[in-house]
Amino acid sequence: xxxxxxxxxxxxxxxxxxxxxxxxxxxxxxxxxxxxxxxxxxxxxxxxxxxxxxxxxxxxxxxxxxxxxxxxxxxxxxxxxxxxxxxxxxxxxxxxxxxxxxxxxxxxxxxxxxxxxxxxxxxxxxxxxxxxxxxxxxxxxxxxxxxxxxxxxxxxxxxxxxxxxxxxxxxxxxxxxxxxxxxxxxxxxxxxxxxxxxxxxxxxxxxxxxxxxxxxxxxxxxxxxxxxxxxxxxxxxxxxxxxxxxxxxxxxxxxxxxxxxxxxxxxxxxxxxxxxxxxxxxxxxxxxxxxxxxxxxxxxxxxxxxxxxxxxxxxxxxxxxxxxxxxxxxxxxxxxxxxxxxxxxxxxxx
Amino acid sequence: xxxxxxxxxxxxxxxxxxxxxxxxxxxxxxxxxxxxxxxxxxxxxxxxxxxxxxxxxxxxxxxxxxxxxxxxxxxxxxxxxxxxxxxxxxxxxxxxxxxxxxxxxxxxxxxxxxxxxxxxxxxxxxxxxxxxxxxxxxxxxxxxxxxxxxxxxxxxxxxxxxxxxxxxxxxxxxxxxxxxxxxxxxxxxxxxxxxxxxxxxxxxxxxxxxxxxxxxxxxxxxxxxxxxxxxxxxxxxxxxxxxxxxxxxxxxxxxxxxxxxxxxxxxxxxxxxxxxxxxxxxxxxxxxxxxxxxxxxxxxxxxxxxxxxxxxxxxxxxxxxxxxxxxxxxxxxxxxxxxxxxxxxxxxxxxxxxxxxxxxxxxxxxxxxxxxxxxxxxx
Numbered sequence: 067x068x069x070x071x072x073x074x075x076x077x078x079x080x081x082x083x084x085x086x087x088x089x090x091x092x093x094x095x096x097x098x099x100x101x102x103x104x105x106x107x108x109x110x111x112x113x114x115x116x117x118x119x120x121x122x123x124x125x126x127x128x129x130x131x132x133x134x135x136x137x138x139x140x141x142x143x144x145x146x147x148x149x150x151x152x153x154x155x156x157x158x159x160x161x162x163x164x165x166x167x168x169x170x171x172x173x174x175x176x177x178x179x180x181x182x183x184x185x186x187x188x189x190x191x192x193x194x195x196x197x198x199x200x201x202x203x204x205x206x207x208x209x210x211x212x213x214x215x216x217x218x219x220x221x222x223x224x225x226x227x228x229x230x231x232x233x234x235x236x237x238x239x240x241x242x243x244x245x246x247x248x249x250x251x252x253x254x255x256x257x258x259x260x261x262x263x264x265x266x267x268x269x270x271x272x273x274x275x276x277x278x279x280x281x282x283x284x285x286x287x288x289x290x291x292x293x294x295x296x297x298x299x300x301x302x303x304x305x306x307x308x309x310x311x312x313x314x315x316x317x318x319x320x321x322x323x324x325x326x327x328x329x330x331x332x333x334x335x336x337x338x339x340x341x342x343x344x345x346x347x348x349x350x351x352x353x354x355x356x357x358x359x360x361x362x363x364x365x366x367x368x369x370x371x372x373x374x375x376x377x378x379x380x381x382x383x384x385x386x387x388x389x390x391x392x393x394x395x396x397x398x399x400x401x402x403x404x405x406x407x408x409x410x411x412x413x414x415x416x
Numbered sequence: 417x418x419x420x421x422x423x424x425x426x427x428x429x430x431x432x433x434x435x436x437x438x439x440x441x442x443x444x445x446x447x448x449x450x451x452x453x454x455x456x457x458x459x460x461x462x463x464x465x466x467x468x469x470x471x472x473x474x475x476x477x478x479x480x481x482x483x484x485x486x487x488x489x490x491x492x493x494x495x496x497x498x499x500x501x502x503x504x505x506x507x508x509x510x511x512x513x514x515x516x517x518x519x520x521x522x523x524x525x526x527x528x529x530x531x532x533x534x535x536x537x538x539x540x541x542x543x544x545x546x547x548x549x550x551x552x553x554x555x556x557x558x559x560x561x562x563x564x565x566x567x568x569x570x571x572x573x574x575x576x577x578x579x580x581x582x583x584x585x586x587x588x589x590x591x592x593x594x595x596x597x598x599x600x601x602x603x604x605x606x607x608x609x610x611x612x613x614x615x616x617x618x619x620x621x622x623x624x625x626x627x628x629x630x631x632x633x634x635x636x637x638x639x640x641x642x643x644x645x646x647x648x649x650x651x652x653x654x655x656x657x658x659x660x661x662x663x664x665x666x667x668x669x670x671x672x673x674x675x676x677x678x679x680x681x682x683x684x685x686x687x688x689x690x691x692x693x694x695x696x697x698x699x700x701x702x703x704x705x706x707x708x709x710x711x712x713x714x715x716x717x718x719x720x721x722x723x724x725x726x727x728x729x730x731x732x733x734x735x736x737x738x739x740x741x742x743x744x745x746x747x748x749x750x751x752x753x754x755x756x757x758x759x760x761x762x763x764x765x766x767x768x769x770x771x772x773x774x775x776x777x778x779x780x781x782x783x784x785x786x787x788x789x790x791x792x793x794x795x
Contacts, residue, residue, distance in 0.1 A: 325426075338420060340535075391787050398647050399426045399433075400463015402784040408763030 091211030113205035121205035128229035133160035146274030150192035162281035166228030240295035241316035246362035250375035257347035278351030292361035319387025423646030453480030453775025460780035476777035487733040490515035497529030505540035506555040544581035564684040592709035616642035625680025702745030741768035
């Protein structure tokens with residue numbers, strides 16, 4: 067007998083021309099290969115390398131925060147980002163606005179049969195780069211494949227955990243009358259970047275998504291010692307909807323000043339064109355901070371010193387209101403409600 | 417934003433408001449109807465009512481296309497989607513209009529109907545080209561502004577021989593509705609709706625011109641000022657109306673000279689009359705049957721008329737009895753006079769059509785002006 071065992075040979079994934087097929091979710095060799103060559107190599111870290119069903123992680127002191135977010139954006143690639151980096155930033159931000167230092171991510175992929183591997187690779191690389199830049203590794207994951215027509219290319223769910231230091235207590239329920247409302251920058255960039263692609267609108271200045279991880283900005287804000295009551299990232303439903311959530315949670319009224327809210331001219335123009343209101347359009351790299359009035363200017367200075375919040379602004383304040391209305395002084399001199407988003411934000415037709 | 421911000425300038429607004437306050441006679445009441453939903457929206461969104469003196473009142477008119485769409489018409493579109501396997505294309509707001517059996521086009525979609533939201537009628541034609549094996553219907557609604565694009569795609573479909581495409585035409589006419597309001601018993605006899613003048617439509621007037629309104633100033637002695645949809649346009653129009661009343665004039669004046677001429681867009685008018693013709697009568701939600709107030713597709717284009725193509729007869733359906741949309745659309749009642757306003761009927765679950773579009777009187781008041789109905793501790 068020849069004692070030499072022939073080394074198993076597996077032909078490498080054909081990234082350039084290959085497509086996801088049902089075998090990539092079967093649990094067999096094809097799936098193992100996809101995980102190895104596509105995911106494990108990109109996300110590589112010591113926890114993922116353990117190769118078990120779950121990641122075994124060292125614990126850190128403090129209270130744990132856990133958040134999860136499913137991503138189904140269309141188109142998958144848009145100016146300023148793609149579903150990959152978005153799925154990393156989105157979950158990191160959900161953990162960070164709780165006042166936590168994000169530590170680990172888990173990622174779950176639902177792939178549609180027929181999805182080009184080259185696109186999947188682009189998404190995975192973007193995700194890995196975002197995780198590396200943020201310093202938050204993807205430590206475990208899962209992949210499922212569904213038949214063509216049962217999904218739209220790729221859906222990604224990410225889950226994140228982080229720890230909150232003692233003394234940090236942020237909640238939408240903490241806001242008191244007199245507190246001041248700040249935002250970290252211009253509103254509506256992400257939503258309009260997506261809409262401009264979806265509607266094939268071309269503007270002289272392209273609208274880029276603001277997708278970004280906010281945990282370093284938040285760490286600087288917490289370090290400032292300002293008495294921050296609450297942080298939120300105004301994603302779906304935009305600033306208006308998030309403020310309504312906070313007003314309800316804290317049982318206060320909020321009054322904002324339209325002139326103080328930064329909106330990029332190109333975003334304002336695109337909103338005007340489509341009949342949308344930038345206050346209701348999604349952001350992916352912005353936050354709302356509500357703090358004690360005495361600390362507002364100091365917090366504003368800290369935010370403006372950070373590259374992700376150069377356009378930060380004080381936009382309003384909380385007051386006692388049994389109806390928990392969010393109201394706005396319009397730049398025109400009048401006053402109006404800023405209500406919850408009703409249904410989808412539907413453009414006016416005439 | 418250039419060419420937009422100029423018309424939203426708070427400082428200029430202060431000047432016009434000061435003039436309005438100075439010139440509105442304190443011993444008089446001024447009641448003006450803004451016909452168009454676009455104006456209703458601007459008034460609510462920019463808080464214009466707040467800026468006016470108490471004796472100047474704005475009455476919201478019926479010029480919101482989805483608000484005046486009767487249940488029976490939406491039912492027709494839903495039947496096409498659910499029973500006849502047709503792809504129904506329509507504008508976004510139309511999808512939420514409540515219809516019979518607790519349905520709307522959006523709910524019909526979730527029950528398996530192929531209903532698609534479009535921005536332009538051209539998209540509907542493209543869907544027909546891309547799906548030659550399916551029947552595609554454009555559910556067309558709106559005033560004179562949206563009528564020319566509908567006429568255009570019907571012409572295009574015929575020229576290209578697109579056989580799987582047709583239009584369910586529900587286009588309505590502004591002057592007929594204004595006449596109807598002026599002749600309503602509330603205005604003519606009872607005086608329950610004091611109407612001293614109209615703010616005339618912006619975009620509609622771009623198409624039809626200012627001439628059709630001369631009838632109202634001549635025959636009914638009501639001043640009309642055609643105004644753009646920006647908040648400064650609206651304030652300026654209110655000031656011009658006050659001046660007409662004070663001078664005892666009843667004229668058609670044009671504040672929106674940057675877009676509206678006396679004749680309107682003759683090319684668009686010619687195309688509309690080539691493809692569409694007057695209906696003898698049409699049911700409006702809130703106003704009931706209004707003679708010669710809507711358009712249908714001419715027999716030369718009958719192949720593209722979904723009503724005849726699918727033999728879907730029109731069956732009128734009464735509004736929910738608690739709903740005051742009718743009275744609100746005629747200016748007889750305010751949204752907050754309706755018992756179900758803000759309770760059973762909200763923008764999330766509209767019972768009546770005025771709660772659907774942000775141009776509707778109820779939705780505009782609910783979303784933007786609700787704080788005025790109750791005492792609010794000021795900031």
